[in-house]
Amino acid sequence: MIAPDWFREDRLPHIYCAGCGNGTVINCTLAAVEEMGWKRNETVFVSGIGCSSRAPGYILADSLHTTHGRALAFATGVKLARPDLNVVVFTGDGDLAAIGGNHFIHACRRNMDMTVICMNNQIYGMTGGQGSPTTPQGAFSTTTPYGSSEPAFDLAELAVAAGANYVARWTSYHVKELTKAITTGMQTPGFAFIEVRTQCPTNFGRHNKLRQIPDMIEYLRGHAMHVKKYDRLLEEGKPIPEGTFTVGELARRNRPAMGVRR
Amino acid sequence: MKLVIDEDRCKGCNLCVLVCPYAIFQEGSELNSRGVVVPVLDRPERCTNCRLQHLYGRVLCGLCHMICPDQAISWIEEKPFEPHRVEVEF
Amino acid sequence: MSRVEFMQGNAACAEGALAAGCRFFGGYPITPSTEIAETMARRLPKVGGVFISMEDELASIAAVIGAAWTGTRAMTATSGPGFSLMMENIGYAAMTETPCVIVNIQRGGPSTGQPTRAAQGDMLQCRFGSHGDYSTIALTPNSVQEMFDLTVKAFNLANRFRVPTLLMSDEIVGHMRERMAIPDSVDIIPPAPLAEGSLPFEAGDDGVPGFAPFGSGRSIHVTGLTHDERGYPDTTDPEAHDRLVRRLVTKVESARREIADYVVTNPDAETVFVTYGPPSRTVEQVMHTHPDDDIGHLRLRLVWPFPEFALQEFPNAKVFLMPELNMGQMVREVQRHVDQPVISIPKIGGELHTPAELVRILEAHR
Known part of the structure; x- marks a missing residue:
C-alpha cells in the first residue's frame, strides 16, 4: 500500500465497492502528499457527502466530513482562518457540480489556495445510481431509465472558465499521471482542480453495459484523449470520436490567489 | 523484497491483473473465507520492484499497488537469502 | 473603566x-x-x-x-x-x-x-x-x-x-x-482543551468533550454522521446513536439552571408579564406609568434552554401575560410549565405593542 503512515489502518477495508476507482484516487493523493513532504499537523482534508467524500475518514490527519455540496465553503473557512494549513478537498460530481455548483465557481473565482480532487464517476453512487449533472447524454441510470436527456457538465472546463489557477483531468486508470497532476496542483498557489474520471462498475456500469470492471476501465481508456492531441485534431479539422473527453493539464496560470500562506 | 496481497482487504476487483506488465497477477479461482476471489501471484520474483528496488533506491513500477483501490498490495522485506545445499539426483 | x-x-x-x-x-x-x-x-x-x-x-x-x-x-x-x-x-x-x-x-x-x-x-x-x-x-x-x-x-x-x-x-x-x-475588557472563556490520552469525542461528567482544533496534531475526524468517541462513523448501531444524541441534548439541557439569565420584577405579583426581547421595553413602560406591586415581570435574556424554574419565582401568580412579536411561539413553552392561565398577546406586522394595548389587556385580566 502507498503511504501507509497516512492511512487510518484501523478503519480499512473501506466501504467502496469492488473495483471502485475512489480507493485508487486516495492512493494517488496520498502519494502526492508524501512527495510534498507535508506534515500531519499542517494538513486538513475536507469533503462533502457521497462516495468520494468518505475518503477523508480513512486518512490519518485532521479531516472534516461536512454536509452535501458545502465542502468548498467549509474549506474556505479553514483556509482563511489558518492559511498555514494545507487544505485538500475530496468531492464528487454530484457534490461539486449539482448541489455545490455555486460554491465551486466561487471558490475558483476567489482562487482559494487549496487542492480539490473531484472523483467524477458520472453518477450518484452512494444513493444507488441516479443520474447526475455529469451523466453523459444518453446514458442510463435509475432516474434516466430512457437515457439521460440532459447535456452533461464538463467540470474541468468549468473550473478553467471560473478562474482556477491549475486545472487537470485524468482517469483513475492513469495513476502515474494523476499523481503528478495532484502534486503539481499542490505546488501551485491558488485553486488547483483535478478532475478524476473514476470507474463505477456497480452503479454506472451496471446500467450502461459496462458491468465488468475491465470493461469500465476500457471505456475510460478508450474515451480519454490527451488535450494536445485533441487540439491538434481540431486544428487539422479531423473528426473527433463521440464521447471523447480530454485529459492532461488544461490550465496553469498565475492569477492572484486568496488564502496563500503568508 | 516480496509482493504480497492482504487477503483481509482485497475485494477481488482484479485491477492488478489488468495493469501488471509482467502478468504476475492472475485471476484467482478459489473463494477465501470472506467470500472474495483473491488474485494469485505467478512467479512474483519476476517483479522489477522486487528485484531492483534496493539497487535503484526508488519504486520502479508500482502500478499494482498504486491502482489497488483497497490498499491490499504491498512489498515486504524478505529474510536475507541463505545459501543452502541442493542435492541433485541423476 | x-x-x-x-x-x-x-x-x-x-x-x-x-x-x-x-x-x-x-x-x-x-x-x-x-x-x-x-x-x-x-x-x-x-x-x-x-x-x-x-x-x-x-x-x-x-x-x-x-x-x-x-x-x-x-x-x-x-x-x-x-x-x-x-x-x-x-x-x-x-x-x-x-x-x-x-x-x-x-x-x-x-x-x-x-x-x-x-x-x-x-x-x-x-x-x-x-x-x-x-x-x-x-x-x-x-x-x-x-x-x-x-x-x-x-x-x-x-x-x-x-x-x-x-x-x-x-x-x-x-x-x-x-x-x-x-x-475596557471582557471575560473570555476558551473551550476546554482535549486532554492528552482522551478520545476526541469522549466527554466528561458535563457532557462536553475537550476541543482540539485542526493543526494541533491530534488528527481528528469530524463528521456529521453518527460517530463514536473516536469520531469514526458508526451509523447502524442504535446504542452509538442514542449515546451521542442523548449527550448532545443533555449537555445543554442539564445546564439550564447554571446558565439561566433572566430578570424578575415584583415577585409577589398576581399578574405577571413574561417577555423576551423588545416587548419587554413596552412592559417596562407600562410598569413605569402604572407603579403597582401587583404587576410582575419576568424578562428572559436566555430563552433556550427554556428556564421553566424561573416561572416559580412568582408564587402568587394568577395569570401570565405574554406579549410577543409573533402569533404565539414561546407562549406554548410557558403554558406547558404552569397551571395558571397563560394569555398570549401576539402582534405581527412589525411594530411593538403600545403601552395602551398592554394596559387594556392587563385590565381585562385582573
Missing part, C-alpha cells in the same frame, strides 16, 4: 464580537442584519481577523464552522430567509459540537416577508429548525447594551458547551441607537 458610545444595535453586536475575540466573520448581506457585516468588514482586518462575504448563507455558516475548527472564534449574522438556509449546517454544528455564534436579526416572515420590520417569528425555528434531536442556546437582547453584552456571552457559552449559540435579536434592537458602554 469603560467607553460610553451612542451606537446602533448591530454595530454594538459587532463590537461585542470583537471584544470577545471573534476573528472570523463569514456573511451574506441581508436586511436588517447587514450593518453587522459592514462593521466587521471594516474592523476585522485591523485586528488581524478575516472577513469574507460568501456566496450565500449556506456557505457563510459553512465557512464559519470551518474556521471554528481551526480554533478561531467565528460568527455570522443573518435574518429570517438566510437563517432558514443555514438550518442544515446549524444541525451539522450541533452534531460535530462546533463552537460558533449565529446572530439572527429577525424580520417579518414567512418567506421574504417584511425586510425592514421587526418580528420574533424564528424563536421555535432557532430551537427546532434543523432536523433531528439536538439542543442549542439562544439569547434575546432588548437593548443596544445587551447586543454587546449578550454577544460576548454567546461566544463564551458556545465555547463552554461546544454548541452553535444563537443571538436572537430583531430589527428593532438591531437598528435602535442608544447609549451604551463598552468595557
